[in-house]
Amino acid sequence: MIFKHLGYKTTLAIVTVSLAACSAKAPEDAFIHRALHDYILPLHGNMAERSKHFDEVVSTQCSNSASELDKTALQEAWRLNMRAWQQLQAINYGPINEQNLAWKFQFWPDSKNLVAKKIRPLLAENADLSVEKFAKSSTVVQGLSAAEYLLFDPKLASKSPSKGALCGLLSMQASQLKVNSSKLLQEWQGSYGKQLSNYGPENVSFPDAKTAVAYIIDGQLALLETASNKKLADALGSKRKNARVNPYLLESWRSQNSRKNLLANLASVDLLWHRAGMKSYLESQGAKDLADKIEAELLATQELLRADSHSFFSALTAGETDNASAVNQSLKSLTTLYKHDIPAALGIQLGFNNNDGD
Amino acid sequence: MNRREFVFAGLGLSLVGLFSCDTPLNVRTLLLSGYQDRFNKANPYGIAAAGIEGKLRFMLPLPQRIHQVLDMSPLPLDAVKPISSEARTCLAIARRPGTELYHVDVERGLLLNKIVASANRHFFGHACRNKDGKVLVPQNHLDKKAASIAVFDPADAWRLLEEIPLPGIGPHQIECLSDGKTLVVAMGGIHTQPNTGRRKLNIDTMQSSLLYIDSNDSKVLAEYYPEDPKLSLRHMAVSRDDRVIIAAQYQGPSENILPLAFSHHGEENLLAFSAAQEDWRAHQQYIGSVSVDSSGSTVYLSSPRAGIVSRWNLNSLELEESYGLRDACGLAYAKEQQAFFISNGLGQIVNVKNTAIDQVADQNMAQKQALKQSQINTTAFEKAMIWDNHLTILS
Numbered sequence: 001m002i003f004k005h006l007g008y009k010t011t012l013a014i015v016t017v018s019l020a021a022c023s024a025k026a027p028e029d030a031f032i033h034r035a036l037h038d039y040i041l042p043l044h045g046n047m048a049e050r051s052k053h054f055d056e057v058v059s060t061q062c063s064n065s066a067s068e069l070d071k072t073a074l075q076e077a078w079r080l081n082m083r084a085w086q087q088l089q090a091i092n093y094g095p096i097n098e099q100n101l102a103w104k105f106q107f108w109p110d111s112k113n114l115v116a117k118k119i120r121p122l123l124a125e126n127a128d129l130s131v132e133k134f135a136k137s138s139t140v141v142q143g144l145s146a147a148e149y150l151l152f153d154p155k156l157a158s159k160s161p162s163k164g165a166l167c168g169l170l171s172m173q174a175s176q177l178k179v180n181s182s183k184l185l186q187e188w189q190g191s192y193g194k195q196l197s198n199y200g201p202e203n204v205s206f207p208d209a210k211t212a213v214a215y216i217i218d219g220q221l222a223l224l225e226t227a228s229n230k231k232l233a234d235a236l237g238s239k240r241k242n243a244r245v246n247p248y249l250l251e252s253w254r255s256q257n258s259r260k261n262l263l264a265n266l267a268s269v270d271l272l273w274h275r276a277g278m279k280s281y282l283e284s285q286g287a288k289d290l291a292d293k294i295e296a297e298l299l300a301t302q303e304l305l306r307a308d309s310h311s312f313f314s315a316l317t318a319g320e321t322d323n324a325s326a327v328n329q330s331l332k333s334l335t336t337l338y339k340h341d342i343p344a345a346l347g348i349q350l351g352f353n354n355n356d357g358d
Numbered sequence: 359m360n361r362r363e364f365v366f367a368g369l370g371l372s373l374v375g376l377f378s379c380d381t382p383l384n385v386r387t388l389l390l391s392g393y394q395d396r397f398n399k400a401n402p403y404g405i406a407a408a409g410i411e412g413k414l415r416f417m418l419p420l421p422q423r424i425h426q427v428l429d430m431s432p433l434p435l436d437a438v439k440p441i442s443s444e445a446r447t448c449l450a451i452a453r454r455p456g457t458e459l460y461h462v463d464v465e466r467g468l469l470l471n472k473i474v475a476s477a478n479r480h481f482f483g484h485a486c487r488n489k490d491g492k493v494l495v496p497q498n499h500l501d502k503k504a505a506s507i508a509v510f511d512p513a514d515a516w517r518l519l520e521e522i523p524l525p526g527i528g529p530h531q532i533e534c535l536s537d538g539k540t541l542v543v544a545m546g547g548i549h550t551q552p553n554t555g556r557r558k559l560n561i562d563t564m565q566s567s568l569l570y571i572d573s574n575d576s577k578v579l580a581e582y583y584p585e586d587p588k589l590s591l592r593h594m595a596v597s598r599d600d601r602v603i604i605a606a607q608y609q610g611p612s613e614n615i616l617p618l619a620f621s622h623h624g625e626e627n628l629l630a631f632s633a634a635q636e637d638w639r640a641h642q643q644y645i646g647s648v649s650v651d652s653s654g655s656t657v658y659l660s661s662p663r664a665g666i667v668s669r670w671n672l673n674s675l676e677l678e679e680s681y682g683l684r685d686a687c688g689l690a691y692a693k694e695q696q697a698f699f700i701s702n703g704l705g706q707i708v709n710v711k712n713t714a715i716d717q718v719a720d721q722n723m724a725q726k727q728a729l730k731q732s733q734i735n736t737t738a739f740e741k742a743m744i745w746d747n748h749l750t751i752l753s
Binding site for chain 1: 425453454483530592611612613635636637639640662664665666680681682683684685703704705706708734735736739744747
């Protein structure tokens with residue numbers, strides 16, 4: 001049995017040692033700095049820009065005198081906005097978590113097709129939806145999945161909803177995306193970025209450098225886990241016995257953008273890995289072999305995604321699952337490296353109670 | 359000085375700087391929790407105590423991983439005897455499939471007794487103590503699909519007095535109500551067996567419930583079911599007037615968004631806490647712990663998977679505020695300090711003063727955020743310490 005009671009003298013002795021240690025910056029410091037300035041802030045800036053652009057295209061289209069919307073221009077702006085969001089998903093900490101905003105950007109998964117069910121009544125002639133009501137309405141009708149329904153859904157298109165009905169909703173969706181992404185950027189540029197940089201024992205969010213690193217890497221892991229466990233696995237039916245392939249469980253089946261979503265996810269991982277210095281940080285911690293392994297797996301997954309030009313929706317609809325299965329397997333391998341190997345190499349904790357089950 | 363000594367001396371240092379000079383360092387109030395020592399792979403588990411000011415008082419390695427720590431301070435009935443600080447003890451309960459209880463002197467950090475479960479039984483990590491001082495511990499039966507409550511008498515060398523049979527399976531937290539005889543048990547409804555690890559064996563057929571039992575005659579007084587049988591009722595807090603607040607973990611599809619907390623105080627049904635779908639979604643179907651203040655007006659829920667804790671108004675059952683805190687699970691209310699304390703898997707213990715900030719207008723989000731942040735203060739931070747799910751306060 002061990003019992004340690006801290007005496008006054010012991011504490012004083014350690015004060016001297018630890019104050020000396022405080023003057024040297026932790027080896028994590030450079031990585032945290034680069035992660036903030038070369039990754040977190042640029043991705044939030046990109047999201048704010050793309051959301052602003054989408055809102056501008058919607059405004060232009062909805063205010064012109066044409067009787068119908070130019071869907072091609074709107075769809076392209078939506079794809080750019082979606083790509084920015086897919087990259088941003090790895091930053092799941094900070095204001096987006098504390099203000100519960102992620103679902104306002106994208107409602108997914110949606111196996112019950114709630115997006116269609118909730119939006120259809122709002123397109124009716126007599127639908128009364130004010131900006132205030134919209135802001136308080138379910139996230140199902142807000143964000144990129146809802147806009148995707150309006151811009152891409154084949155059944156909806158066949159009913160030719162009026163320009164006015166589409167614009168009423170699209171304008172509010174795009175405006176909200178713009179406002180929320182701008183708000184996130186401002187908060188990262190302001191207090192939250194400072195919090196991350198100024199880690200330390202009195203900083204509740206980031207009590208030390210390793211915790212700050214753990215936040216950043218846990219965000220990567222969360223992105224990869226969603227990519228490997230949800231984005232393809234559900235549609236492939238690989239999670240349950242006797243489950244069939246169902247392309248309608250793909251993330252962006254309406255726009256056939258699911259492959260691009262995954263490419264954007266991995267572009268985000270790649271950005272932190274190369275440009276923001278995660279690879280060199282890992283190497284500096286004596287984990288060069290692991291860094292090489294991750295580099296190879298990341299590249300292999302990206303190559304697999306680019307190897308097939310068909311959308312996952314068209315491939316799965318045609319019963320062709322080889323490429324999707326191979327991508328999913330590769331994503332799983334990459335996820336394992338982030339989940340087990342990186343925390344072990346860096347001595348960081350990626351959640352304890354959150355995996356507990358009790 | 360070995361590594362362990364350095365680590366804890368370092369904690370002492372960090373805490374010197376974390377507290378204002380007017381914080382009295384001789385306060386009796388203690389924060390107790392099970393822990394895992396990140397740097398000690400050979401012998402990682404134990405319980406530790408920190409003073410309310412944050413200074414670590416002891417860590418006691420134990421063979422099995424601890425879930426809840428139960429206050430075993432002298433009961434009011436014993437008050438005729440002078441209460442010395444040496445008299446304070448606690449009981450650390452091993453989590454499933456653990457088989458041991460540890461009676462610990464919290465002033466000296468000494469193990470007083472180890473109590474082992476009967477053959478073919480394991481504990482679930484929770485216990486309560488009734489007015490007579492008997493300790494009641496939910497347990498799983500390994501020789502058949504059954505569960506019961508083991509009743510121990512600490513005053514008689516921790517003799518096992520009886521086993522109160524339970525009508526369901528997978529009991530989790532138990533609370534002893536103030537009448538001295540009524541027990542309330544969160545029946546999680548999930549069947550597990552040690553030979554299959556912590557794997558859930560009956561998700562398709564599970565049925566959770568809230569159970570009231572008369573401990574005098576083992577009779578079931580009432581049983582209440584959540585709307586969805588897969589809503590596993592796991593944790594509870596009880597207000598001073600015996601209002602039971604129940605927290606759940608959902609075992610169904612990830613898209614089913616359901617209320618995860620309930621109140622019960624004699625009503626015909628469990629009363630669900632009220633929040634928007636998005637707010638429940640933010641809790642990621644999992645509440646790890648629940649705590650209520652001494653006035654019975656404020657409740658905190660922790661959601662370690664989501665990295666948030668949320669504050670609720672117990673009168674209206676409505677959500678008031680959410681705070682981001684990574685891997686936060688342990689919750690406890692300190693009456694004297696009028697603050698909730700929160701522990702997490704990163705070695706942090708923080709405190710939140712029990713005051714409302716609703717006066718700030720909704721549109722002034724920035725100000726509200728700033729106020730929210732400033733309300734959360736660090737009590738302790740120790741990198742080595744992974745605080746386990748529950749936090750207990752000994753006044």
